[in-house]
Amino acid sequence: MTAPTPDVTFSVLDVTPERYAVSPILEAHIGISSTGDESIHAIALRCQIRIQPLRRAYTDEEAAGLLDLFGPRERWSATQQAFPWLHTTSMVPGFTGATRSTLSLQCTYDVEVAASKYFHALRDGTIPLQFLFSGTIFGAGERGLRVRHVSWDCEDSYDMPVAVWRDLIAQHYPNSGWLRLSHDSIATLSEFKSRSGLLDLDDAISALVAGATQKTACTNGSSGERR
Numbered sequence: 001m002t003a004p005t006p007d008v009t010f011s012v013l014d015v016t017p018e019r020y021a022v023s024p025i026l027e028a029h030i031g032i033s034s035t036g037d038e039s040i041h042a043i044a045l046r047c048q049i050r051i052q053p054l055r056r057a058y059t060d061e062e063a064a065g066l067l068d069l070f071g072p073r074e075r076w077s078a079t080q081q082a083f084p085w086l087h088t089t090s091m092v093p094g095f096t097g098a099t100r101s102t103l104s105l106q107c108t109y110d111v112e113v114a115a116s117k118y119f120h121a122l123r124d125g126t127i128p129l130q131f132l133f134s135g136t137i138f139g140a141g142e143r144g145l146r147v148r149h150v151s152w153d154c155e156d157s158y159d160m161p162v163a164v165w166r167d168l169i170a171q172h173y174p175n176s177g178w179l180r181l182s183h184d185s186i187a188t189l190s191e192f193k194s195r196s197g198l199l200d201l202d203d204a205i206s207a208l209v210a211g212a213t214q215k216t217a218c219t220n221g222s223s224g225e226r227r
Helices: 060-065 073-079 114-121 162-172 183-196 201-226
Strands: 008-017 025-034 039-051 083-096 098-106 126-141 144-149 155-161
Touching: 008 039, 008 126, 008 155, 008 162, 025 039, 025 083, 025 162, 039 098, 060 114, 083 098, 083 114, 126 162, 155 162, 183 201
Parallel strands: none
Antiparallel strands: 008 025, 025 098, 039 083, 039 126, 126 144, 126 155
């Protein structure tokens, strides 16, 4: 009779910023356990991280920031579904019993990316994450090397504090962010900046927004007087 295959399980212990990285990176610290006395030679670990927005509540301010992703609150029961954030891999060295490994999570502050837009909208609390593990386990077998897959049901949930994300972004982009524009828009904006004697594109955008806001207020005021 063939001996039962020992289970290998994974759990998320913590998620912290990588302080000395050139680009924004989070590190997910993973606990790995193997039942029995099996010696694991290595694990080629893969992981998909998903965001599960239904696992937390949202303030009205946060809901306004999530409008592009999920629409108004009355539609959330249909639109607020789990969605993927990123994929990552790691090579886990050999161990017996239990060990720890680190997954590198490459982050972006591009607010046109769904996950970044979601993170940016949150003011407090936690970010509900789901880690789905897969990969290949290399161990000892009766005839030498034994290769098997990580069980399909290996997963774990982790609530990452919003402060972790904000600290990471503040470290790499202090009081700033990224905005992607077409070449024509950049040229037009640069021309407006120069023509208006403004210092940079940030001032140009602020001036345009202020002008548009004032125009809208005047238009609304005029409509109210006619009524």
